[in-house]
Amino acid sequence: MSIHTTPQARAPMVGHDMAELIEGVGIAGDRYAKGIDTGTYSAQPDVREVTLIEVETLEALARDHDIVLDPQEHRRNLTTRDVPLNHLVGRQFRVGDVVLEGGRLNYPCRYIDMITKKTICDLLEHRSGLNCRIVMGGTIRIGDPIRLA
Numbered sequence: 001m002s003i004h005t006t007p008q009a010r011a012p013m014v015g016h017d018m019a020e021l022i023e024g025v026g027i028a029g030d031r032y033a034k035g036i037d038t039g040t041y042s043a044q045p046d047v048r049e050v051t052l053i054e055v056e057t058l059e060a061l062a063r064d065h066d067i068v069l070d071p072q073e074h075r076r077n078l079t080t081r082d083v084p085l086n087h088l089v090g091r092q093f094r095v096g097d098v099v100l101e102g103g104r105l106n107y108p109c110r111y112i113d114m115i116t117k118k119t120i121c122d123l124l125e126h127r128s129g130l131n132c133r134i135v136m137g138g139t140i141r142i143g144d145p146i147r148l149a
Contacts, residue, residue, distance in 0.1 A: 001078055001079060001080055001081065001095075001142055001143065001144065001146070002015060002055075002071040002078070002079040002142065003015065003016045003017070003018070003019045003027075003077065003078060003140065003142060004016070004071060004072055004076070004077055004078075004079075005019065005027050005029055005030035005031075005077060006030065006031055006075075007029060007030070007031060007034070008031050008034075009031060010115060011031075012072065013071075013072040013073070013075065014072075015071070015072060017141060017142055018139055018140065018141040018142070019077075019139070019140055020137070020138075020139055021049075021050060021095075021098045021100075021134050021137045021138060021139070021140060022134065022137045023134045023135065023136060023137040024049070024133075024134065025049065025134070025137075026048075026049040026050065026134070027049075027050060027077055030077065032048050032049060032050075032051075033049070047103050047131060047132070047133040048103075048131045048132075049132060049133050049134045050077050050078065050100060050131075050132045050133075050134060051075075051076040051077045051078070051106060051129055051130070051131055051132070052076055052077065052078045052079075052080055052085055052129050052130045052132060053074055053076040053078075053079055053080070053085070053106075053127075053128065053129035053130075054079075054080055054081070054083065054084070054085055054127070054129075055071070055079050055080065055081045056081070057124070057127045057128075057129075058070075058071070058074070058079070060127075061120065061123060065123060067118055067119075067120060067123070069116065069118065069120060073115075073116050073118075074112070074116075074129075075112060075115065076106070076129045078095070078140075080146060083146045085102070085105075085129065085130040086105065086130075088102035088130060089102045089103070089104065089105060089130065090102060091148065091149075092135055092148070092149040093146060093147060093148050093149050094145075094146065094147050094148075094149050095140050095144050095145075095146050096138070096139070096140045096141060096144030096145070097136075097138045097139075098134065098136060098137060098138045098139075098140050099134075099135040099136035099149050100132040100133065100134060100135060101132060101133045101135050102130050102131075102132055103130070103131040103132055103133055104130075104131055105126070105128070105129070105130055105131075106128040106129040106130060106131050107128060108120070108121045108122075108124035108125060108128040109121060112124065135149075
């Protein structure tokens with residue numbers, strides 16, 4: 001798992017070894033935790049305290065389309081491995097000791113093409129990640145297991 005945040009829209013994502021997740025708020029220092037004026041949001045209302053994407057999606061882009069999308073480029077907070085995110089919609093799960101609840105699947109938008117300078121929006125349809133709510137906050141670290149709560 002990798003962990004990334006950014007303080008505002010269009011700013012580069014920054015990798016972390018650990019992060020503090022605040023219940024009902026988001027990741028400390030991240031644009032979504034700071035509020036709507038600092039992030040780019042779709043018109044779709046939802047809880048977006050933490051966003052996840054599967055590394056397998058990034059590997060598929062490279063394998064099937066010769067497009068390299070690094071974890072700091074996709075604009076999601078957590079990059080997971082061996083965790084089918086679609087199965088976590090509406091379910092609570094743990095990342096280390098933190099409890100998250102899967103909300104709606106994330107829809108890709110043209111903003112990702114603009115910010116990455118890569119044509120990937122349509123390729124991310126149904127694989128753009130998962131928006132989550134923080135049910136119980138705490139510290140997460142790279143390597144923390146993800147399991148059902």
